Amino acid sequence: MTWRKLANQWLAFDQLEASLKSELEQIQTNEKALEDAFHQPLTFGTGGMRGILGPGTNRMNIYTVRKAAKGLARYLESFGQTFKERGVVVAYDSRHMSKEFAVETARVLGKHGIKTYVFTSLRPTPELSFAVRYLKTAAGVMITASHNPPEYNGYKVYNETGGQLPPEQADLMIEKVNEIENELTIEVMEQETLEEQGLLQWIDEDLDQAYLAELKSISLNTDVISNQADELNIVFTPLHGTAGELVPQGLKQLGFNQVHLVEEQMVTDPEFSTVQSPNPEEHQAFEYAIGLGEEVGADILIATDPDADRLGVAAKNEAGKYQVLTGNQLGALMLDYILANTKEIPSKGMMIKTIVTSELGRAVAEHYGIQSMDVLTGFKFISEKIEEFEQTGSHTFIFGYEESYGYLINDFSRDKDAIQSTMMACEMAAFYNNKGMTLFDALDELYERHGYHIEDLHSVKMEGIDGAKEIANLMESFRENPVKVAGNMKAEIVEDYSIGKRTYLADGREEVTNLPKANVLKVKMSDDCWYCLRPSGTEPKMKFYFGVQGETREEADRRLEQLKTAILENI
Known part of the structure; x- marks a missing residue:
């Protein structure tokens, strides 16, 4: 479905939550804002699903949270009844709508007969990870946007080990999420019913003490x-x-x-x-x-x-x-x-x-x-x-x-x-x-x-649809023509993680990187120096990483400045 049809579907939905309906009506004549809100669904990056609060499939709201929760329910069901019966633990931070999103998760999971343990008040991400292991649940959810600005919130999913979903598991869950055609019509249970049936259990100090x-x-x-x-x-x-x-x-x-x-x-x-x-x-x-x-x-x-x-x-x-x-x-x-x-x-x-x-x-x-x-x-x-x-x-x-x-x-x-x-x-x-x-x-x-190891990070914000295209073009440009000289430093090895290949420039020899594929390019220079390009997994940013080494601080500082200059003038 095109972004325009999706927007119209939301506008026509007579049960749309009141505040979201009001926000959507305010932007319905702003084509750029409307397209940005609906041109894609929120996806899982290095830090899970994260986005700006508001109406739309590309925003964090009760409907996109319900879609993620239903995807999680179907993901758990794919592993069988015994796995599903272990339940899910949910924690949340201090952001706008965090507790509401935690309860919405329980309401969806409950509809699938999955018990949810929810903290009575905000808790840290590491305690959520610990709680998954302590309670032996099948999964965990952390409602947070970490360090992002106030207008963001997010949804991180954890597996039974207490770690965030690695790529293979994340792909399976995303597949389950993408099977859901209409997030607006996902069925939920009432909180009171969940509590009465034991499908929602509130947890607090016992986990803190553990x-x-x-x-x-x-x-x-x-x-x-x-x-x-x-x-x-x-x-x-x-x-x-x-x-x-x-x-x-x-x-x-x-x-x-x-x-x-x-x-x-x-x-x-x-x-x-x-x-x-x-x-x-x-x-x-x-x-x-x-x-x-x-x-x-x-x-x-x-x-x-x-x-x-x-x-x-x-x-x-x-x-x-x-x-x-x-x-x-x-x-x-x-x-x-x-x-x-x-x-x-x-x-x-x-x-x-x-x-x-x-x-x-x-x-x-x-x-x-x-x-x-x-x-x-x-x-x-x-x-x-x-x-x-x-x-x-x-x-x-x-x-x-x-x-x-x-x-x-x-x-x-x-x-x-x-x-x-x-x-x-x-x-x-x-x-x-x-x-x-x-x-x-x-x-x-x-x-x-x-030795003096000095590093730096340069980030460039590239927001919206145009920003996503700029990031893609920039990555492609560096892949085709990486910077090979910076001061006295010369490129020796190019690691392109999108294809899992390491290339030695001196003789053209190639080998596999043995890491999962990712949209990352790293170039190793002489003198133990390097630079790396990577789109952020949590924000609309392009990130440039730099690392140098020198026998003295002065030498390291000089190399860092030369490396940064050589790379950034090619943006």
């Missing part, structure tokens, strides 16, 4: 926490999101006594009114934390995104000013701390990172004699490998991370976990504080030992 009990296992050095319990000054902000309860409780049970909360941002607020963006990757998100940090003399500032899967950390630099560590820097520091403080490192230990994450982590892992593995961008690929290790016994998971501020230490949850990571970051800060060092002092030691 998660907190597992969180105790994060600590590697209880002595250093005891020594620094009253010395290490911590500032924490959940950025109006879901971590406001669990992070303070987790830090308290580890023994940290000096935890200062950014009160203005402890309030759940779907507009995220105190920040330009609720994303700890953005340094402006730390404005309130820095103010409080200066007031109380904090040693470490902690910020989590709305669904608490991403962690940002700031510490004092050599100038005595608070500076936010990059995801690459914090990941390498935590990996080094974990390996240095693990009494017996497993002989088959494995660190997992993504293909756009710094090579510093690999150097750290090699220093301690453990292997490293690269996976595609998206934490579901890390989760998939953890499950594979568990099933085969081939390796022992040590640590997983991605440059976009996502880390996992212990696998009792199977998605990036900012709650776990906060505990580890604070213990690590205590360790170095006990030695009279900041996290940046520790980072300098890593650079001296392994």
Whole structure:
């Protein structure tokens, strides 16, 4: 059906929810806005289904949520009655319509005889992942748009292992979703009936306590926490999101006594009114934390995104000013701390990172004699490998991370976990504080030992239908003619993940990448430098990643500038 026919179908639907009907009528004469709302269905990317709230098949609303939920029901039914009877657990964050979407999911699943466990109030993504494993449900759903702007919401689906659906499973679910012709006519059960029949069960503190009990296992050095319990000054902000309860409780049970909360941002607020963006990757998100940090003399500032899967950390630099560590820097520091403080490192230990994450982590892992593995961008690929290790016994998971501020230490949850990571970051800060060092002092030691690894990310917004075409054209242009020279650096290897092929430019030799196919292009240059192009899986953006290495900071900085200039002038 064309977008125009779909729009007319929605406009003619006499039972359309009132607020959506009003919004749709307001844009019905705006052809560009109407086309954007209906030209495609929302699809699952690296972070699940995510979109702007509003009427339309390309928007997040109760009807597109019902369609996703019905697709999930049919997906579960395809595995048989026993699997279906295990049920689904649903959590949600502080965004507009999050709880409503959670209940709508239960109403659809209930119509299929599938029990739904729903949290009574907002909870973090990692606790949802944990809850799937704890309750042994067949699947999980997290209603969140993570760090996106306030006008977004999203729908992440988890499998029975607690990880997001990997490609093969996601394809099957998408197939089930696409079989549904009309999201407007999906049948649902009333909430009261669901509760009476036991198809909707509300859950809360029991799961919190079970998660907190597992969180105790994060600590590697209880002595250093005891020594620094009253010395290490911590500032924490959940950025109006879901971590406001669990992070303070987790830090308290580890023994940290000096935890200062950014009160203005402890309030759940779907507009995220105190920040330009609720994303700890953005340094402006730390404005309130820095103010409080200066007031109380904090040693470490902690910020989590709305669904608490991403962690940002700031510490004092050599100038005595608070500076936010990059995801690459914090990941390498935590990996080094974990390996240095693990009494017996497993002989088959494995660190997992993504293909756009710094090579510093690999150097750290090699220093301690453990292997490293690269996976595609998206934490579901890390989760998939953890499950594979568990099933085969081939390796022992040590640590997983991605440059976009996502880390996992212990696998009792199977998605990036900012709650776990906060505990580890604070213990690590205590360790170095006990030695009279900041996290940046520790980072300098890593650079001296392994070389100066510097990375950067450049994103270009390309919104709407025209933006999607621009992204496609840009990827095709670089595939046909990748940049091969930047300063003294020359391209040596081209990895095109859309066809799963690695090409060595010196002799034309080819080999398979052994990773799932994805719309990603990575070019490895001489001197251990690289660049990578990838359309965002969660936002209308084109992303350019850069990584360089140098024997000195000056050399690394120069190479980074040369590489960025050479690539970006071809946009």
